Amino acid sequence: NAGVTQTPKFQVLKTGQSMTLQCAQDMNHEYMSWYRQDPGMGLRLIHYSVGAGITDQGEVPNGYNVSRSTTEDFPLRLLSAAPSQTSVYFCASSYVTSGDTDTQYFGPGTRLTVL
Amino acid sequence: GQQLNQSPQSMFIQEGEDVSMNCTSSSIFNTWLWYKQDPGEGPVLLIALYKAGELTSNGRLTAQFGITRKDSFLNISASIPSDVGIYFCAGQPGSGGSNYKLTFGKGTLLTVNP
Numbered sequence: 001n002a003g004v005t006q007t008p009k010f011q012v013l014k015t016g017q018s019m020t021l022q023c024a025q026d027m028n029h030e031y032m033s034w035y036r037q038d039p040g041m042g043l044r045l046i047h048y049s050v051g052a053g054i055t056d057q058g059e060v061p062n063g064y065n066v067s068r069s070t071t072e073d074f075p076l077r078l079l080s081a082a083p084s085q086t087s088v089y090f091c092a093s094s095y096v097t098s099g100d101t102d103t104q105y106f107g108p109g110t111r112l113t114v115l
Numbered sequence: 116g117q118q119l120n121q122s123p124q125s126m127f128i129q130e131g132e133d134v135s136m137n138c139t140s141s142s143i144f145n146t147w148l149w150y151k152q153d154p155g156e157g158p159v160l161l162i163a164l165y166k167a168g169e170l171t172s173n174g175r176l177t178a179q180f181g182i183t184r185k186d187s188f189l190n191i192s193a194s195i196p197s198d199v200g201i202y203f204c205a206g207q208p209g210s211g212g213s214n215y216k217l218t219f220g221k222g223t224l225l226t227v228n229p
Contacts, residue, residue: 004157035219042121042203042219043158058216090157103148104217106157 002026004107006091012113013081021076021110023091030096032074033104036060036087043090049074050096081114088112121204121220128194129228136202136223137188144206147180147187148217152201161202162189194227201225 007022025032033048035058045058049068063085065077074093078085088111092104121138128134138147146165150158162173164180164187171178177190187206191198204220 033217040221042119042221043205043217044219045216048216092157103160103163106150106159108157109155 004091004093004105006089006107006110008110009108010111012115013078014115015082017081018077018079019081021078021089021091021112023074023076023107024072025074025091025093025105026072027093027095027105028071029093029105030071031104032068032091032093033058034064034066034074034076035090035092036085037090037109038087046076046089081112083114086112086114119204119206119218119220121223123223124221125224125226127226127228130194130196132194134191134194134198134225135188136204136225137186138204138206138220139186140206140218141185142208143184144208144218145184146207147178148205148207149176149178149187149189150203150205152203152222154200158203191225194225196227196229199225199227 004025030051034046035043037043044060046064047066049055052068052071055066088109090109091107094104119138119140148163149161151161152158162178167184168182169180175192201222201224203222205217
C-alpha cells in the first residue's frame, strides 16, 4: 500500500511550457484533490474530484485543468506555465463517508519552478 | 470565501514546554482537522474533530472543537525536538456540494530548542 504518490518530485519549466503533474492513490478513495502551497498562504484548493468522471473547481482553479478517468489517478495539467504558478503542489485523497466527514491523506508534493 | 485565522504564526519554545495554538473562522465548520507538515513532506493528519465541544487526545496532543463551531485549538504537552514543523488547522463545512472542501489556516511554525 503506497498511499498517495506524486511525480515528479521536482520540476523546472520555462514560461509557456506545458506539463502534467501526476497523482495516484491505491486506497480506492473516491475523493481526490489538488492544493498549492505558497509561503505564508497555507494550502489552497485548486481542483477536486468526488469520483471517476466528476471534477470541480476549488479556490484557485485558473491556469489548471484536471480529469479523472479512473479512481486511482488524478493528473493536474498546466497548459501554459506562468511564473505565478511556481509553488509546491500537493495531491490528497480520502474516502467519501456517509456523513460529512472525511480525512484527507496527502502525497509528498511536487516542487515546481517556472522561469 | 471562508477564511481561517490561525495563531500564532510562529513559536520558539524550550524542550519540555507546553504549546497552544488556535484557529478561528468567520463561518461554521462541521469538522476541524489538525495537520503537521515536516520539511519537504506533505501534511499528515494529527487529530480530527467531528462534534462541537469535542475534546480529543492523541498522545501528547489534545485538540478541541469549539462550542460555536467557529474555532478550535491544539495543545502539545511536554514538547520534544521532533515536534518541530508547521501545524495547520483545517475546517470542512460539510454542507451540500461543499462537503469535501477543506479550508486551511496559514500555519504555525513551531521551533523547539533542545
